[in-house]
Amino acid sequence: MNRLSRWYGESPLQLPLLAASFALAGYAGVRLLENDPWAVAVWFVGAALVHDLLLVPVYSLADVAAQKALGDRSRRTTMYVRVPAFLSGLLLLVWFPLITRARADHFALVTGHSGDAFLPRWLLLTAALFAASALWFVAVTFLAPASPWRQARRARREERARERERERQRRKETKERPPSDH
Amino acid sequence: MGVLPRTLPDPWRSPLRGPRFTAVLGLVLLVGMTLLFVTGLLSYAAYNPNLAAVNDKTPGKGLLGFYLFSWPTDPHWLYRLTQGLHVTVGVALVPVLLAKLWSVVPKLFTLPPARSIGHALERLSLLLLVGGALFEFVTGILNVQLDYLFPGSFYPLHFYGAWVFISAFIVHAVLRVPQALRVLRERKAGLPETGELVPAKPAEPTVSRRGAFAMVGAGSLLLLVTTAGQSIGGVWRSTALLAPHGGADPGTGPGRFQINKTAAVAGIRTADTGEPWRLVVTGPKGAVHRLTRDDLLQLPQHTSALPIACVEGWSTDDQHWSGVRLRDLAALAGTDGDTDVFVESLQQHGAFRKAALRHNQVHDPRSLLALRVNGADLTLDHGYPARVIVPAAPGVLNTKWVARMTFGAL
Numbered sequence: 287m288n289r290l291s292r293w294y295g296e297s298p299l300q301l302p303l304l305a306a307s308f309a310l311a312g313y314a315g316v317r318l319l320e321n322d323p324w325a326v327a328v329w330f331v332g333a334a335l336v337h338d339l340l341l342v343p344v345y346s347l348a349d350v351a352a353q354k355a356l357g358d359r360s361r362r363t364t365m366y367v368r369v370p371a372f373l374s375g376l377l378l379l380v381w382f383p384l385i386t387r388a389r390a391d392h393f394a395l396v397t398g399h400s401g402d403a404f405l406p407r408w409l410l411l412t413a414a415l416f417a418a419s420a421l422w423f424v425a426v427t428f429l430a431p432a433s434p435w436r437q438a439r440r441a442r443r444e445e446r447a448r449e450r451e452r453e454r455q456r457r458k459e460t461k462e463r464p465p466s467d468h
Numbered sequence: 469m470g471v472l473p474r475t476l477p478d479p480w481r482s483p484l485r486g487p488r489f490t491a492v493l494g495l496v497l498l499v500g501m502t503l504l505f506v507t508g509l510l511s512y513a514a515y516n517p518n519l520a521a522v523n524d525k526t527p528g529k530g531l532l533g534f535y536l537f538s539w540p541t542d543p544h545w546l547y548r549l550t551q552g553l554h555v556t557v558g559v560a561l562v563p564v565l566l567a568k569l570w571s572v573v574p575k576l577f578t579l580p581p582a583r584s585i586g587h588a589l590e591r592l593s594l595l596l597l598v599g600g601a602l603f604e605f606v607t608g609i610l611n612v613q614l615d616y617l618f619p620g621s622f623y624p625l626h627f628y629g630a631w632v633f634i635s636a637f638i639v640h641a642v643l644r645v646p647q648a649l650r651v652l653r654e655r656k657a658g659l660p661e662t663g664e665l666v667p668a669k670p671a672e673p674t675v676s677r678r679g680a681f682a683m684v685g686a687g688s689l690l691l692l693v694t695t696a697g698q699s700i701g702g703v704w705r706s707t708a709l710l711a712p713h714g715g716a717d718p719g720t721g722p723g724r725f726q727i728n729k730t731a732a733v734a735g736i737r738t739a740d741t742g743e744p745w746r747l748v749v750t751g752p753k754g755a756v757h758r759l760t761r762d763d764l765l766q767l768p769q770h771t772s773a774l775p776i777a778c779v780e781g782w783s784t785d786d787q788h789w790s791g792v793r794l795r796d797l798a799a800l801a802g803t804d805g806d807t808d809v810f811v812e813s814l815q816q817h818g819a820f821r822k823a824a825l826r827h828n829q830v831h832d833p834r835s836l837l838a839l840r841v842n843g844a845d846l847t848l849d850h851g852y853p854a855r856v857i858v859p860a861a862p863g864v865l866n867t868k869w870v871a872r873m874t875f876g877a878l
Contacts, residue, residue, distance in 0.1 A: 295584020300643060304589050307639040311596055314631030317528050317624065325619030330629070333602035334595060342573055353674065364674050369683060376687045377694070380562055381710045383615035393614050398718035398727045398849060407709045411694070 345375070362434065366423045370415035377408055480574040483670035484680050487663040488655050491648035492681065493568040498641055500561045501601070505634050507554035511779060512627060514539045514547050514862050519808065520824035520878045523865070525623030532631055541832040544786075544859035548777040551862070552699030555781020558608055559695045563687030565601060567680075572665065590643075593636050600633030612780040613712055621819075698782040701775075713782035723847035725784045726776065728863050731848040735816030736869055738848075745853050745871075747837075751801030752876035761853045764839055767792045767800075772834040778863040789857045791838035794830045801875040806831045811856055812872040820864035824878050829858045837870065 294301065319326050349368065356363050378385055384393070385408045390401025427435045513536050517524035526532075540546065582588035604626065611622045618625055651663070675683070697708030708714025717724045747764065749757040771790040777783035795805035806827050815821035829835055835858045839846065846852040851868030858866060 294586045296586030296590065300586055300590065303639045303642060304593055307593060307596075307635045310635035311632045313530070314532060314628045314635065317526070317530075317532075318628035318632060320528065321621075321624070322619045326625065329606075329619060330599045330603045330632075331595070333606055334599040337569060337598075337602055338573060338576055342570060365679070368675070369686070372683060373687055373690050376563055376691065377710060380559060380609055380691060381613065383610060383613040384710065384712060389615050393712070396614055396729055396733045397713065398730050399713070399715070403715060404710060407715075411709065 366419045370419040374412040481671040483673045486661045486666045487651040490571040491651050507550045510550045522822045526627050541859040546860040548783040556696045560688045560692040563684045567684045597636035603629050701785040722842035722844035727849045740814050748872040749801050750874050753802050755802045776863045788842050789838035790840045791836040794835040798875045803875050808878040810874040811867040813867050814869040814871045823865045834859050
């Protein structure tokens with residue numbers, strides 16, 4: 287028994303659960319595949335494969351590329367690009383048949399709505415998302431008292447002041463040096 | 469042959485990944501997917517598929533229809549609510565589903581592919597889970613945009629697909645929810661995060677976990693805000709910028725509200741709807757009445773405020789319909805007014821040009837054969853010369869351009 291359970295490898299609850307699940311999935315699956323088994327199976331398995339092997343790598347690489355393009359600043363600025371791009375891309379992913387006007391004429395004929403409104407609306411939403419993100423970036427970077435830009439400016443001023451002070455000190459020392467040291 | 473390294477270089481470096489991140493998303497989906505499944509089953513029941521073959525697009529359902537019941541007429545907004553939730557919540561869950569799948573994607577590539585028989589079976593079940601979830605989302609989202617790319621009729625694909633999905637979903641929930649709750653308890657107790665999803669060599673974070681959840685939440689919120697208005701109606705319809713039935717209502721005047729199928733696409737010829745049109749009413753004892761539109765207007769007229777609610781998730785606000793009560797027509801046909809009816813349309817195209825209504829729907833005093841809406845004659849796109857309107861019934865059962873009504877037990 288011990289050897290058997292080691293060979294099976296999972297908890298004893300799992301096997302009956304999975305058996306019941308596969309039986310139900312089979313009962314529904316036979317009906318799902320009834321009319322066009324190959325095409326439906328391709329859609330079913332293909333949905334998972336397209337997601338895992340195409341969609342995930344594409345958006346992951348796009349994210350890495352954006353970070354590379356932003357260079358040293360990426361840690362601070364990535365989110366200002368990533369968030370609006372993600373939101374806009376999400377809207378496109380869900381509503382691409384309407385946005386790309388894939389069947390705009392059919393849509394208009396059936397519903398009485400124009401099929402042309404969705405692309406401009408998506409473009410305007412995308413513009414608004416990036417504009418809001420840019421405004422936020424400006425506000426956080428330049429306007430807030432604790433913003434990195436203001437802190438950097440303050441640091442530069444203080445550095446220049448310290449530099450001037452050191453310069454004055456050096457001149458003073460040179461002037462007061464005894465002649466024998468020349 | 470060179471010696472293989474003991475572990476492959478780990479490409480999964482995002483410090484966001486970990487069992488706690490996955491657990492939170494999983495628990496959101498546990499609630500969300502359950503809601504989608506239940507509202508989906510309700511939608512199938514709302515068609516009264518067991519009443520007549522014309523109402524049933526999945527006649528081979530067998531035991532999967534075990535739960536079916538007579539769809540009620542109260543509250544009159546019932547189908548607006550259940551189907552609005554089904555579609556709107558489904559759309560809003562897209563980013564949660566994508567984030568959940570992203571969080572576990574390294575598991576797809578673990579080697580060896582199976583470490584035991586039990587593990588292999590579980591992975592097969594996960595294929596049904598992930599394939600099923602994506603299949604349901606893709607078919608549903610395409611269908612509401614009228615883009616019928618999928619192989620076959622939407623109804624059987626989405627209904628049987630849902631059962632395949634739920635069979636894997638229940639097992640996954642039973643096996644994983646205790647684990648999800650445990651890892652979240654461990655977080656509360658301040659214990660360090662462990663488990664196979666924690667990256668071995670985490671990269672520098674570019675976003676916190678809280679930030680990632682906020683991003684997913686913002687995605688859901690944006691989809692919700694740009695979709696929900698097509699179900700909520702009123703001023704909110706104008707916020708449904710990308711939903712198929714959002715934005716301004718089509719048409720003008722009293723007939724200005726959402727249209728499921730225009731007369732043009734249904735193949736309605738004006739020759740059929742004009743002067744020669746007759747409504748043929750027949751009863752169980754063979755009585756046949758041929759009524760002109762004027763004859764119908766001479767019968768007692770009643771008014772009901774009822775919405776149109778579509779399986780695609782959109783709905784209209786209550787419209788003010790007036791016409792003849794279905795139960796009055798049933799009485800005219802020689803029944804006691806509490807009987808089923810089989811309705812046929814002039815439509816030449818469309819899966820629901822014939823539909824059956826159950827006796828509780830016929831008997832409801834708000835159920836009408838409507839001749840007018842919002843104080844004017846029906847427009848051609850809304851079913852002129854006469855259409856059925858029944859409280860809480862799915863839109864397609866409210867037959868437009870009615871030509872024949874056959875009363876009697878079906």
